[in-house]
Structure formats: C-alpha cells, structure tokens
Amino acid sequence: MNFELKTLRLDGAASVKSGALIVLVSEGFELGEDAVSVLIRRAIDAGDFKAEGGLLQTYGAARVTSARLILAGIGDGSPASVRKAVVAAMAALKGSSVKELVICFAAAPQGAAVHAALQAASDATYVYTATKSKAEPSKLARVQLGVPDAATVRDTFEQTVAILRGVELAREWANRPPNHATPVHLADAARELGKADRFDCEILGPKEVSKLGMGAFMAVAQGSDQELRLIVLRYNGAGKSSAPVALVGKGITFDTGGISLKPAPEMDEMKYDMSGAASVLGVFRALAELKPAINVVGLIPACENMPDGRAVKPGDVVTSMSGQTIEILNTDAEGRLVLCDALTYAQKFKPRAMIDIATLTGACVIALGGVRSGLFSNRDDLADALMQAGMKAQDLCWRMPLDDEYAEGLKTNFADVANVGGRPAGAVTAAKFLQRFVEDTPWAHLDIAGTAWKGGAAKGGSGRPVGLLVQYLLSQAGEPVQAEKKAGDSSKGKKKRA
Structure with a gap:
C-alpha cells in the first residue's frame, strides 16, 4: 500500500479527485460553509449522523468531486475512536472498485490518531495472495491522508508507514503455509533484508550449530527432514562501541508437538508458530527505512518440530549451549528449547x-x-520502556510476574531443569525457564501466542508486536548504554538455579 500525507482542509477536500473520500468528524468541530461542512450539518440536524460513532455513506453528493463520500464520527478523536471509525468506513467500501482513497481529518489530529488511522487502513487493505492461483491484490493502491497542517504530523506519519511495512512483512510470513515457509525460506528472506544499507546477515546451518553446542535447538530439529537454520541479522545504525539490542524470535516453522502430538483440529494454524521470527524480520524491514542511531541484532532459531523416528522423546536429557542439562518432559514445549540456546x-x-x-x-x-501480549522482564526500566512503547504503537502488552517460587515446578531428579512445570501458571514457568539462560543481561520475554494470530473470519497473522518493538528501539536510539542495574530495579533479575 502506498500512503501519502498532504495538507488538506474540508474546503479543499470537496474538490479532491479520488475514488472515495472518508471524512473523520470529531465532536465540537466548527463547521464552515464548504460543501462537506454543509452536508455534515444537514446530516446532524436530520439525526442521520453524529460525531460519536456515526457513519453515513453518500454517492454523488452535490459539489463533491469524489463519487463516494463517507462521514465517520471519531468522537473525542482518541486513537481507539479513530481506529474504530476507519475500520467501519473501510468496511463500507469493501467490494468497491476504488483504487485511490482520501482519508481527511476535519480537525487537526494528534499524532496517535494519525497512527491509528493509517494502521486501520493498512489492516483493511492487506490481502494474502502468495499461494493462490487466481487471487488479486487489493484494488486500492493509494491512500492519501489529509490533515489541516501536514508538517505537524509528518514525523509520526513517516514512522508509522515504515512500521506498517514491517507489520505487513510479518503478517505475510506468518500466513504462508509451512511448505512455503521452511527454515531455508526464512533464511532467504533474511538474506534479502541483509542487502539493505547498514545491514549484515549470516546464516548458520546444522554443522555450525553443532559446533556451538546448541544441543537444545538441535534436539527439536532432529525429527524433521527440513534442516535447521540459525539466522543472524545485524543493523549497524550506531558506532561499533555502542552495545546492541538483541531481538530473538522463535522460528518454529511448523509445530506438530513432536512425540507429544497436538490434537488434529486447528493444527494447521501451527504454521504461525514462527510469528516471533516473522516479527524480527518485520522490525528489520522497518529499520531499513527509519535508520535510527542504534545497533540491533536479530536472531532467529528456525526449525520444524516433527514426530519422526529420530525425534526427541519425552524423558530425553539434552545439553544446552550454556552447559545446563534439560529433561524434556513434553516435546510440545519446544519453543523454549530453541530460544534458550x-x-x-x-x-x-x-x-x-x-x-x-x-x-x-x-x-x-x-x-x-x-x-495484550504477555511481558516478562528481569528489569523494571526495560519493562516500563516496553509498556510505554506498546501504548505509543497501540500494540499493547501486560507485565506478568517472575517470582522465584514459580521455578519450583521446573525441578527434576534427572537434569538441571525440566522443560515444563505443569499446568498452573504455564506462561510464567515458561518464562522462568528462559530466565535461567540470560544470566545478568537485561532481558524481556514477550509471549505473543494470543496476539500474533487472529481466528474466525479474520483468520491470519496480525503482525504484532512489530509496532511495539520498533517504537521501543526508536525510544532507545542514541541513548547511553547503562552497564549496571539501576537502584530500585526488580531483584527478580537475579539468576537462581532450580
């Protein structure tokens, strides 16, 4: 999707040539005497439209150049109201032949409202076509966003467009069937990204991973005919002395559960078990445009989890790259095994x-x-920064506990740690497992099992949490590295062996 930003007021919106014009009307907006304002006033007076959640579609309105005109009420102009209004307006255009669209704010919006409008338009126009023989992309090819003063929101606009391109890439890879999104395919996608300015890409195969001693990662992959890949992407936006932020995305390109086989219903959706990896690719797509002054490393351990005769078995003990031994009690808890290495x-x-x-x-x-995505962290400042980034990106998360007592369930008589801790607080015990492998490094874990995928009629990848991650990186760009933990940070960051 091509997005453009332009200065546009209602008196000019009426004469804009486009397939459709969506006007976002907020409460208290002072109407003028132009054609659109007159129409809004008449609709309100007749009780056919209201600024709080109203929607009115007209065709061939007098003195309006665009054939289709949609009035959408955005109430107080909050991001949630704007998003809801744009979603409803875009739904009204579904099935039309509109190729160019203008979305015009009647009153000057806040940056967050601009972000919400673009995000909603992008979501509504995404069409998956990669493996369809006769599918057509969305007819809508260009969206112009009109605001009273473009200069005041240009930075937000450019950031949002870059993020949305990253979100779209993440959605695309999460949606692809597992035979079209193998570890090798992901590696090829990373290589393509690695051609961008300031980027490096390295791909490690089974031999290199074996030399590194990644026994947990290799254990998950050993039941599949598809070779594993460890993908290493680097964005070098700051000086060599500036420590990077490392993003690690789970890349299970298909998850049967292994020997601990999943139920058949909805197993097809396990192609999205590499959404963490897809989000890393999406972030790097956005970085290629934004070029912030920060160094970023993206790591993707990619493999399949299959129930072959060579597959790892419940009760097997493997040795991780850290040297810690792990008893695999459930082979369907494989994501933490590739992530720990x-x-x-x-x-x-x-x-x-x-x-x-x-x-x-x-x-x-x-x-x-x-x-909301689940957020776990051993540092209060890191958790707070991610929460703030999520709010700014409208890609929300919620902090979960990491009390040491939750690690009790991971104890075993046969290894340093078990890979599962029972059903109670399963998301927390999974995070406690990962925490063992981060040592004293500031670390956060985002569990996106509920947010990376949509079910029902909207079935498909969401592209989350690309927005959250990019906003976090932008907030950290150019800031000094703090080697020591701040006073007042959570003591939960201290490593404790179960």
Missing part, C-alpha cells in the same frame, strides 16, 4: 538488552486473550 548465543554480542518474542504458551492466551 539462542539467548545464550545472543550474549556473545554483549547486548544492552535482550528481548525474545515467541508464540510460547496457550496459558498466555487464557490469561490475556488476544488484546
């Missing part, structure tokens, strides 16, 4: 912070649904 590998870059992103637990879906 990737987190250990990430520490070679001496990162200022590590953030792993994973569709890790069904328990997090039960806890938070599809509204």
